[in-house]
Amino acid sequence: MATFHSLPVNPVACPQAQGRAVCDVPGVWRGSDWSSDGLTQRTRPSGHALLDAQLPGGGWPLGAMAEVLQPAHAVREWPLVLPGLARAIADGAAGRVVLIAPPHEPFAPALQAAGLPAQRLCRVLAAAHQATEAAWAGEQALRCRDVLAVLAWLPQAQPQTLRRLQLAAAQHGRWLWVFRPDTLREQSSPAPLRLWVQGGGGQLQVRFIKRRGAPLLEPVVLPLRNAGLAAVLDAQARRKRQAQEDADRLLPPSHAPGVVHALDRIAPARR
DSSP states (O other), X not given: OOOOOOOOOOGGGSOEETTEEOOOOTTOOOGGGTTOTTOOOOEEOOSOHHHXXXXXXXXXXTTEEEEEEEOTTOOOXXXXXXXXXHHHHHTTOOSEEEEESOSSOOOHHHHHHTTOOGGGEEEEOOOTTOHHHHHHHHHHHHHOTTEEEEEEEOXXXXXXXXXXXXXXXXXXXXXXXXXXXXXXXXXXXXXXXXXXXXXXXXXXXXXXXXXXXXXXXXXXXXXXXXXXXXXXXXXXXXXXHHHHHHHHHHSOOSSOTTOOOGGGSOOOOOO
């Protein structure tokens, strides 16, 4: 059994900083050091200078989950993450961008115009009641060498599922964004970074629910670089949502949510 010993601290040897003793004890990290250059967290720029100024390390974390909470039926994820993805690709980053269970089909021409080529996208479809399967697909994508980033829409993911995704991202150093409803913002999460995103009027309001270091009480307001892209995505989401609602009224569901039909999956081959 491992034995842990406390380290002796000499109060006299501690320098004074702003009236409080600050001791450089090995293994102890001070919250005020969240933006220091000595941190080992690797990052890439988000493409939003105002956001980078508040993100620990100056960008989106590599090898850590960024959980983005937004209102239901909102399409704020692309204006938030697309500039960083486009910049990484422009800088020569290789690999696919894997979309796990996106609620709407991505509008490839708009993404291509913003710097994310359609051939770099890989979409994994999953029904709303297949949260476990969707999360498993996300884990496998994070382990793949030919993956640049994973974007996962997991509104029903359980805490243990999020922990597995966080561990997979940390082990393989991938970009990972998980998008969930903002009604879950009071719940605990293993994500080192949690953002609450709201939008309107050609801008995004980003609130830091959780980050490494000191809390940030005021939202970061990001002007949308491409308001046209946001408008196109919003219109597309509204059309698809209306079409789905119309279809639900006309056709009853083939089976109840959570009940998997025998033909929904392929049986494993016998050896």
